[in-house]
Amino acid sequence: MCAMLNWVNCQAAVLRLAQDYCDTHNKSVRVSESTDLIDEIGLTSLDVMELIESLEDEFDIALPINDLAEVRTVGDLIEVAVKAA
Amino acid sequence: MSLFDKFADVADLYAHLTEDGIAPVGTPIERVLSPTHGIVDGKEVILAGTNNYLGLTYDPACIEAGKQSLDEEGTGTTGSRLANGSYHGHHALEAELSRAFCMRSAIVFTTGYQANLGIISTIVGRGDAIVMDADSHASIYDGAKMSGADVHRFRHNDAADLAKRVKRLKSKVDHVLIITEGIFSMLGDRAPIREIVEVKRESGAYLMIDEAHSFGILGPRGLGLAEAQGCLQDMDFVLGTFSKSLGSVGGYCVSDHEGLDAVRHSMRAYMFTASSTPASIATVRAALQVMQERPELRAQLRRNFERVYEGLKNLGFVLGPQPGPVVAARFEDATEALHAWRRLLAAGVYVNLVVPPATPGQYSLLRCSLSAAHSDDEVDRILAGYARIQS
Numbered sequence: 001m002c003a004m005l006n007w008v009n010c011q012a013a014v015l016r017l018a019q020d021y022c023d024t025h026n027k028s029v030r031v032s033e034s035t036d037l038i039d040e041i042g043l044t045s046l047d048v049m050e051l052i053e054s055l056e057d058e059f060d061i062a063l064p065i066n067d068l069a070e071v072r073t074v075g076d077l078i079e080v081a082v083k084a085a
Numbered sequence: 086m087s088l089f090d091k092f093a094d095v096a097d098l099y100a101h102l103t104e105d106g107i108a109p110v111g112t113p114i115e116r117v118l119s120p121t122h123g124i125v126d127g128k129e130v131i132l133a134g135t136n137n138y139l140g141l142t143y144d145p146a147c148i149e150a151g152k153q154s155l156d157e158e159g160t161g162t163t164g165s166r167l168a169n170g171s172y173h174g175h176h177a178l179e180a181e182l183s184r185a186f187c188m189r190s191a192i193v194f195t196t197g198y199q200a201n202l203g204i205i206s207t208i209v210g211r212g213d214a215i216v217m218d219a220d221s222h223a224s225i226y227d228g229a230k231m232s233g234a235d236v237h238r239f240r241h242n243d244a245a246d247l248a249k250r251v252k253r254l255k256s257k258v259d260h261v262l263i264i265t266e267g268i269f270s271m272l273g274d275r276a277p278i279r280e281i282v283e284v285k286r287e288s289g290a291y292l293m294i295d296e297a298h299s300f301g302i303l304g305p306r307g308l309g310l311a312e313a314q315g316c317l318q319d320m321d322f323v324l325g326t327f328s329k330s331l332g333s334v335g336g337y338c339v340s341d342h343e344g345l346d347a348v349r350h351s352m353r354a355y356m357f358t359a360s361s362t363p364a365s366i367a368t369v370r371a372a373l374q375v376m377q378e379r380p381e382l383r384a385q386l387r388r389n390f391e392r393v394y395e396g397l398k399n400l401g402f403v404l405g406p407q408p409g410p411v412v413a414a415r416f417e418d419a420t421e422a423l424h425a426w427r428r429l430l431a432a433g434v435y436v437n438l439v440v441p442p443a444t445p446g447q448y449s450l451l452r453c454s455l456s457a458a459h460s461d462d463e464v465d466r467i468l469a470g471y472a473r474i475q476s
Contacts, residue, residue, distance in 0.1 A: 061253070062257070
């Protein structure tokens, strides 16, 4: 059963997923909403796809890649995911 | 800040690739001698990176058809298909493709890129969704982006992931278009098309397959992966190119949907570009006939690619998951791949060097494409060249 998505649990999920990525890739980044996914965390396009997929699975949502073009920060991603729910 | 600053990274990469010699990207082929030989960097080499799968670029019947067309119809149409650019040959080729695929309609495009761009960007739009393989060709990505539909990717060749994504979308959009390829251009692997057909059947989605690298190669009549897997009738749209197996230039879409013919009057990539030259169309028609009449070319190509795949595997290269006309050896490091490419060229074998972001994942590839025209001796020499870069 997937969780219903709202701003609070989406924020928590994105922060957790991004922080997990940093920890497993030995990146000393403390993730916040203003953290840049590419420049600060260093996500590749494949990593971004996996992050999105984890988010989609967790909340049973579908995020079109058209909406991801302007996503730079963790906060941007939360906003797009909440909008898609 | 200059208009060109944003290209600095690409310029740096290109400079790095060319600092020790001839460019591995956009390599000048100074002269082509045959389907399998050319002059590169002043030296005769075996061409094993030209997608000339059936080796038809020098087929006498194709050359004669092109010459005759030049003499009789001139050098170009000077107009688009909807204006003055639809000659007898364009219509005849569409009828021949319809017959070959046993489908109602066919549309011929000036390039394969335009076929994907035109069809995808036109048949779906706002309110619809596209679910495409993540490793799809750039022309599919571009068409999807231009369509206005919501675009979703599924994990490469993962039908279960596709099913999950289509299920999520089902009640939220008007139509879902699933897009995959027959043989994928970089690794030479094949789509699990029967499993994808199951997803289409269960969901009521439309299904499009791009057979650019499988047309002329797979299937009893060479029509591609869908024919080979016995599910051609489940394809809503089959797209492909004439620039690989048929040794010319152009693209096509065939479909059994009655509505396809009307689509041509709405496709900007079809309406606002010059049509194929009459000579190109003539060579394609001749090559299509050769492809249908000479299945032994497919058999020879298969023998060649199976030999190279097994040979490279035995040499210890990391390859794609299955033998195919594209045999790609994987390198973790782009500089290492570049050095290997140069050593291979020095050994008299030209292949393609492909580096990120054009490759799936973050690795680089030496991408070899085989031809039915490669002789046993040439295949031996290709393998010997690879052995040299491993030594």
